[in-house]
Amino acid sequence: MKHFLTLLWGLLVLCLASCDDQRVYESNVELPQRMWLSDSVVHFQFKVESSKTRYNLYYNIRNTLSYPFQNLYIRYSLQDDQGNLVQKDLVNQVLFDPKTGRPFGSGLGDIFDHQFLLMDDYKFERAGVYDFSIQHYMRPDTLTEVMAVGVRLEKAKEG
Numbered sequence: 546m547k548h549f550l551t552l553l554w555g556l557l558v559l560c561l562a563s564c565d566d567q568r569v570y571e572s573n574v575e576l577p578q579r580m581w582l583s584d585s586v587v588h589f590q591f592k593v594e595s596s597k598t599r600y601n602l603y604y605n606i607r608n609t610l611s612y613p614f615q616n617l618y619i620r621y622s623l624q625d626d627q628g629n630l631v632q633k634d635l636v637n638q639v640l641f642d643p644k645t646g647r648p649f650g651s652g653l654g655d656i657f658d659h660q661f662l663l664m665d666d667y668k669f670e671r672a673g674v675y676d677f678s679i680q681h682y683m684r685p686d687t688l689t690e691v692m693a694v695g696v697r698l699e700k701a702k703e704g
Contacts, residue, residue, distance in 0.1 A: 567702070569594075573605055573695030581688040586680045589696045593669045598700055602664040604679055605695035608640060610648060610655040612690040615641040618682040621663065626673040632664065635682055656692065666701045 570591035593600070606617060617640055622633040638661050641648050650659035669675070677696045681688050 565699075567699040569600065569698045569700060571605075571695065571697040573607070573693045575693045576691055579609065579690050579692050581681050581691045581694070583681060583683070583686045583688070586678050587694050589677045589679075590674055591677070591696070591698050592674050593672050593698075596669055596671045599666045599668050599703075600664070601662060601699050601701050602667060602677075603660045603662055603697040603699075605693070605697060606638075606640070606650075606659045606661070606691065607693040607695075608657055608659075609690040609692065610657070612640060614683065615639060615643055615646075617688075617691075619679055620682045621677065621679045623664075624676045624678075625669075625671070626675065631669075631675070634663075636661070636663070660697065 570589075572589055572591075574587050574589075576585075602623070604619065604621065608617075616637055618635060618637045620633075620635045623631040625631055638659065639649065640657070640659060648657045650657040652658065679694055679696070681691070
């Protein structure tokens with residue numbers, strides 16, 4: 546049953562993503578055995594076609610209801626193709642309501658997807674390939690019940 550729900554969820558995401566004309570790039574990496582090690586830095590590379598277009602940059606998290614914390618600290622960095630640091634930060638996001646324990650995000654069964662905005666209406670200085678890296682910054686070295694991490698770059702809506 547668990548595999549059926551995962552397959553169904555994947556098909557739903559695929560169908561919804563195919564109708565998305567704002568998306569420039571989106572990729573998610575499945576984490577083996579639902580474990581994210583603290584020294585495991587996940588990298589994504591995407592191409593920015595125009596320095597005149599404004600973009601939104603998000604990171605994606607997929608976790609289960611068994612995730613042991615209500616929040617998630619992540620550290621990320623974004624570098625251009627010359628190795629210049631564009632942005633770097635440590636951010637905290639709440640995944641579960643602190644009072645009720647109900648999960649935030651969109652979910653099916655015991656799996657929940659979250660998309661958090663990192664850069665809003667951002668204009669890159671130049672076109673090129675950018676490297677986005679992300680790692681968890683929680684106290685335990687091994688963070689359990691995180692199924693996938695990802696990144697999404699989309700064109701910002703005009704107006």
